[in-house]
Amino acid sequence: MxxxxxxxxxxxxxxxxxxxxxxxxxxxxxxxxxxxxxxxxxxxxxxxxxxxxxxxxxxxxxxxxxxxxxxxxxxxxxxxxxxxxxxxxxxxxxxxxxxxxxxxxxxxxxxxxxxxxxxAPAPDTDATALEEGELWLMAGEDLSPSDPRAVLLEQWSQAHPKTPARLVDAAGATDEQRERVLDDARPDGPHRADVDLLDVVWLPEFAGEGHLRELDGSTIGGGTADFLPVVLDTCQDGGKLWALPLNTDVRLLYHRTDVPGLVVPTSWDGHSGSAATRARGGLEAADAPQLAEEMLTVEALEAIWAAGGNVVTRDGEVTLTPAGSRVQFTEDDYEGMRKLNAMARTEGVVPRGVRPEETGAEDALTLFADGRTAFLRNWAVTHRQLTGRQDRPSTTHVGFDSAVQPAPSVLGGQDLAISRHTAKPKAAKALLEFLTSTQSQQILAEVGGFAPSRTSVYELSDSRHLANVRTALKDARPRPRTERYTEFSKLFREAVEKVVAPEDSIPDETARKLADVLRG
Structure with a gap:
């Protein structure tokens, strides 16, 4: 064992x-x-x-x-x-x-x-996942690095490194900007842009020609109820939503506050008519008419509305004869045109050596900032531009403030739309939502002086200037809504320039051509 x-x-x-x-x-x-x-x-x-x-x-x-x-x-x-x-x-x-x-x-x-x-984690098949790759926004102007719009694009890029936003420059005169953006959007164009920044008067043309993707308002992040109705309306055409408003714009009456006895005008004549020569407070001129290119259309419409004319209604519709064959002009319309043309020839209203037909918004701003004019009718963003000039030690310092114009203003602004040809529709939509969010709108307003498109931004602000902007927007009117706006505006300007004397009127043939343009 x-x-x-x-x-x-x-x-x-x-x-x-x-x-x-x-x-x-x-x-x-x-x-x-x-x-x-x-x-x-x-x-x-x-x-x-x-x-x-x-x-x-x-x-x-x-x-x-x-x-x-x-x-x-x-x-x-x-x-x-x-x-x-x-x-x-x-x-x-x-x-x-x-x-x-x-x-x-x-x-x-x-x-x-x-x-x-x-x-392994399931691949990201979320319908809301953003496409990767650079996202290109085509703007009609060159944005400096300090421009709040460029700053917002940089913020987006930092938050979305796989889908950074880049800028395609289409800078130039208004008509040149439109042509460059339009050339990119056409079927045979290079289609560089995923998102287009459009002037409000361009949207019917781009939507009508099929260059944009329709938006579903019910799927917009945060909804669309916070946008000012008159502003959101510029993004719609044919009952469909094609864009979101980056910023709106409206013309205000800027006036000097450092000139004794200068009173804020209560009528169009008070800042641009015969009465303005007596109310300029001893300055060289009362105002600087802006009659260069598109600004002539803006000035003419405001003068017509101030005179009680209604050739373009408050809804942007052009008044036609009962038969619809011609644009219908009334004596009130003609009265506004005559006053506008008289203003351009009145000493004491126009600064010496200034040619109104060559004067644009920037030129008028400079004349006011240099102390030569008592009044300035210009866009809301002008307030920030004037303030910036005051901060420069080498420039003339003038006291100023803004007020609501006595008569309705033309409505301006810029809308963001998604190109029909983009390969990144979800990312493009997300960029639109980001740029038009309340936070982005606050940055645009506070840093850049742009008129915000959201009601909440006005309610959160204690700025008297923004309060004036909001009040002016209530009466602001759009320019004619037509796919052929550029052609209409040019023909309209040519007609307005010829109404000078009391007996002058727009020929029936011209009125017929204007109606033909509207019909396309």
Whole structure:
């Protein structure tokens, strides 16, 4: 009995050490198996730099895990029965991996690989996920780095590094800007822009010619109820929503506050008519008529409305004869045109050496800022521009304030629309929502002086200037809504310039041409 040997009885090593060795082997096996499964789960369907090394490492770890897992039962047995040197034990463990075990290794590798893939996060198939790649916005002017619109684009890019926003410059005169944006949007154009920044008078043309993607107002982040109705209306055509308003604009009456006795006019004549020559407070001129290109249309419409004319209604509709064959002009319309043309020729209203037909909004601003005129009728953003000039030590400093014009103003502004040809419609829509959000609108108003398009921004502000802007917007009127606005405006200006004397009127042939343009 003393010579009887129990083959399964552990000997030669203390049980505690054998348990530690078995535990160590099991832990190593578990770690290798986990890492291999994690690597398999991390394999991306999109190839990137370093993917080859990643796949090689995954393969090696999967095979190693398969071998260790299949060795584990034999290793536990041999370590527990440990006798002799370690090399002999290791040899017996390896011999346990007979050819049949190779099948087990393969099966284990497949299980780990497939299991890891199943555990991998599902690819992002969210319908709201943004497309990746640069997002191009085409603007009709060159934005300096300090321009709040450029600052907002940079903020977007930092928040969306996979979809950064870039600017396509279409700067130039108003008609040149339109042509450049239009050329890009046409079917045979380069289609560089994903988003177009459009003057409010361009939208019917771009929408009518099929260059824009229609928007669903119910899916707009934050909704559209906060936009001022008169402003949101500029984004619609044919009963459909085509854009969101980046900013609106309206003309205000700027007046000097550092001239004794100067009173804010309560009528069009008070700032631009014969009465203005007596109310200029001893300054060189009362006003600077802006009759260059599109500004002549703006000035003419405001003069017509001030005289009670209604050739363009408050809804932007052009009044036609009952038969619809001609644009209908009334005596009130003609009265406004005559006063406008008289203003351009009146000494004391126009500064010396200034040619109104060559004067635009920027020119008039400079004349006012230089102290030559008592009044300035200009856009809301002018307030910030005048304030900026006051901060420069090298410029003339004039005291000024803004007021609501006595008569309705033309409505201006810029709308953001998605190009029909964009390959990133979801990202483009997200950019529109970002740029027109309440926070972005506040930045545009406070930093850039732009008139915000959201009601909430006016309610959050204690600025008297913004209060004037909001009041003026209530009576502001759009220019004619037509796909051929540029052509209409040019023909309209040519007609207005010829109404000077009391007997002057617009010929029937011209009125017929204007109606033909409206019909397209």
């Amino acid at each position: 003393a010579d009887l040997e129990l083959p399964d009885r552990p000997r030669g090593r203390r049980p505690r050490r054998r348990v530690l060795l078995i535990a160590l082997f099991a832990v190593v096996t578990a770690v290798v198996a986990s890492v291999s499964a994690w690597l398999a789960a991390d394999v991306d369907e999109r190839w990137r730099a370093g993917d080859v090394l990643h796949l090689c490492a995954t393969g090696v770890m999967l095979v190693l895990a398969g071998v260790l897992i299949n060795l584990l039962p034999g290793a536990v047995k041999e370590f527990w029965r440990w006798s002799g040197v370690f090399a002999a034990v290791a040899e017996r463990v390896i011999r346990a991996l007979r050819p049949l075990k190779a099948v087990g290794v393969v099966v284990t590798v497949l299980v780990l690989g497939v299991g890891g893939s199943l555990l």
